[in-house]
Amino acid sequence: MDPRPACLVTNIVSPYRREPFRLLAAAEDVEVIAWGEDAGPPVRGLTVHRATQAGAARLAAGGRYRAVICGLNGRVALSGSYLAARARRVPFVLWVGIWAHPRTPAHALSVLPTRHLYRSADAVATYGPHVTRHVEAHRGARGGVFVAAQAVDVEHFGAPVREHDVAQARARAGAGDADLLVLFVGRLEEAKGVRVLLEAWREANLGPTARLALAGAGPLKAEAERVRSGVRVLGYLGPLELPALYAAADVLVLPSVRTATFTEPWGLVTNEAMLQRTPVIASDAVGAAAGGLVRDGRNGLVFPAGDSAALSVRLQALSRSPQLRERLGAAARADASELTPAAWAQGMRRALAHAGALRDAIEGGRRPDGQRGHRPRWQPPRAPSC
Secondary structure, eight states, rough: OOOOEEEEEEEOOOHHHHHHHHHHHHOEEEEEEEOOOOOOOOOOOOEEEEEOOHHHHHHSSSSOOOOOESSSOHHHHHHHHHHHHHHHHEEEEEEEEOOOOOOSSHHHHHHHHHHHHHHHSSHHHEESSSHHHHHHHHHGGGGOOOEEEOOOOHHHHHHHHHHHHHHHHHTTTTTTSSSSSEESSOOOSGGGTTHHHHHHHHHHOOOTTEEEEEESSSHHHHHHTTOOOSSOOOOOOTTTTTHHHHHOOOOEEEEEOOOOOOOOSOOOOHHHHHHHTOOOOEETSSSHTTTTTTBBBEEEEOOTOOHHHHHHHHHHHHHOOOHHHHHHHHHHHHHTTTOOOOHHHHHHHHHHHHOOOOOOGGGGGGGSSSBBSSSOOOOOOOOOOO
16 A cells, blocks of 8 residues: 555646545545645645645655646646656656647647657546547547546535525626526637627627626726627626626626637536526537537537627527526536536546556545455556567
8 A cells, every 4th residue: 555645736726626626635635736826725625735836846756646646737847747757656647628739839849748648648637528539639549538527616606596696696787687698707808709709799689688798807808898789897706706697697608719829628607607507608619518518409509619690699599588598507507517526536536546546545445437446556667678
């Protein structure tokens, strides 16, 4: 039995990662090494070491850990953590969120090293099936790729919202009781498809009882404020304010587009809105759509990224049919409820199990793959014979 903890190297412990990380730490004795400038506040039950990227690599190489889990962020932290795992002969688990490599000249230099990591990691944990397909296209038949589902706090975002709070949220968005309220939550920037949404809003021409609320800040704020036909910019809203706004909305739109540097890895606002029975219209450049959470005709609608005309048609369809919104919303809540912090931790544990890096003492004697007994011992790779 290896009594050492494992480590997870990442840039920040963001609010939506705290509970998944805590659950993984409780199950597998995992410590987090956070190298971002703002690593986040302390989390009860979770050991977080704050370091620079180089410092994170040094900690991973110190011999304290039985395995290293590392995301793709941070060139120094990533390469250093991988080399540390190889030098210490402990398993390396790669955590991947991208499903299209950035296309800038600078990013071109990282294509081959990234593909090497896809192929040589002892296991890979991904944001969803769309990322799994991307990784497997380079990893080949090696296997060892597991989904660690993108999750939000289901209890918080799925909790019932009082009618008074819903009414206040609608009033804040400028919507009356009988108005259609379309919601966008996110950065007001090109990559999030804000210009596509504003153009689709003009084309849809939903009438005087339709409202579009934009909850967020960013470089396109002034442009959005110049659109006078029922558009209101609410600014940034925090997690405590959002559930009521999701419950107040008739539909959430996430119209992200692909750019040279960005393809939406997931879009957690989809999970959040769906938990309040709010159907989602998402572009096919949104990871939550490509990864199977937002399913066209079941719990939302999907349109080709950048196509404002297609988006306007879908806005019109939902504006005309409260019954369609209700049906999609009911399925949305059921589907989003399955993507929990515990599901993320379970997916990560499957990756650790494949790499031979589970703790020996598995609760109830059952491994994440459903098999009973202890984990297989990880053996360092044999030197090639001459």
